[in-house]
Amino acid sequence: MEPSLQETIQLLTRTPAALDALLRGLPETLTMRNEGEDTWTAFRVIGHLVHCEHVNWMPRVRWILEFGDTRPFEPFERAADPSGSLPHQLNEFSRLRAENLAALEALHLSPENLSLRGRHPVFGPVTISQVLATWAVHDMTHLHQISRIIAYQSRDAVGPWIKYLGVLHCDGHSAKD
């Protein structure tokens, strides 16, 4: 059985605090370094999560409620590099997430609402329920990515244990993060 909407909301509620507990005050050798080439730092990932709170999840839910599948979602720009400090971005993520979840709860979406269809410009039909599940799994994708970015900084320091540390063998899907 899939997690219910209320269960998904419980996960969405916790991600900002989990990332805050992990990253706030952590040295820049861990938060401001990437996995090489044009990959992202943990700081950059938090900036992306902030950007998505602004342009992606709740705006798309509202779009479907307003237009159904008669108009495709508007495409959104990928965010520029985040401005300000990591603590500032973490604060913003917590604040925006709380606002968005309050707005979601205020909609009192019925099961009929959840199955309403919108139109993704690439995928075609998607439901509100799928937007909301994706919101939470997107959090997990980026928590997964951040744990990997942090681990990567110590890839040489672990010596022969590298073989047993799964996070250092996760390189097949960076492009999808």
Place this chain on the structure above:
Amino acid sequence: MEPSLQETIQLLTRTPAALDALLRGLPETLTMRNEGEDTWTAFRVIGHLVHCEHVNWMPRVRWILEFGDTRPFEPFERAADPSGSLPHQLNEFSRLRAENLAALEALHLSPENLSLRGRHPVFGPVTISQVLATWAVHDMTHLHQISRIIAYQSRDAVGPWIKYLGVLHCDGHSAKD
């Protein structure tokens, strides 16, 4: 440049709070389900982290300080299924981690100490520095795994977005987690 010992300790300090913020109070549809077959639940992973605080990291540091590479580490048993509730296991993890980090700080390890060699029964020579780096990357491996286990529960709910959610394409290294 690799993170320093002090930077590694800052990461080790934060993991219990990050996992607590993510998992405490989360519904059992997310914490008590696995990725199929004999894979682990998030609850089981926390039990494993608790077990490792007991038998792995600091005991091995002390072993190297006492025996150098004259005696291989004693093998340890993999933990049985954890007992008690998830909140209990999260409390235990926080408590033991704080105790172990206090014990580590009290050793005032010098750079010479950090490069002391022990003997792993399989790998052969390993240094204290490698044990400590592995401790932190092991945390990240399991945070990475938990984000994936949680995401897995909603793999069907995300619809066509599955293609873009990297965490749902991470299946090549479960055995090493």
